[in-house]
Amino acid sequence: MSGIATLTNKFVKQIEHTHAKLLDTRKTTPNLKILEKYAVKVGGGNNHRFNLSDGVML
Numbered sequence: 001m002s003g004i005a006t007l008t009n010k011f012v013k014q015i016e017h018t019h020a021k022l023l024d025t026r027k028t029t030p031n032l033k034i035l036e037k038y039a040v041k042v043g044g045g046n047n048h049r050f051n052l053s054d055g056v057m058l
Helices: 002-015 033-042
Strands: none
Touching: 002 033
């Protein structure tokens, strides 16, 4: 998880001068979804959604 957080933070720093947000996807390692999504938040990224019922992608 620390690798995910570190890499996320590296990318967030690269786009911080823009209005863009770094979002994750739903594609995670089986049984580690909660931990991986938390690692993205710790790294400064944003979670897109947790599962299909949380929203609609256009």
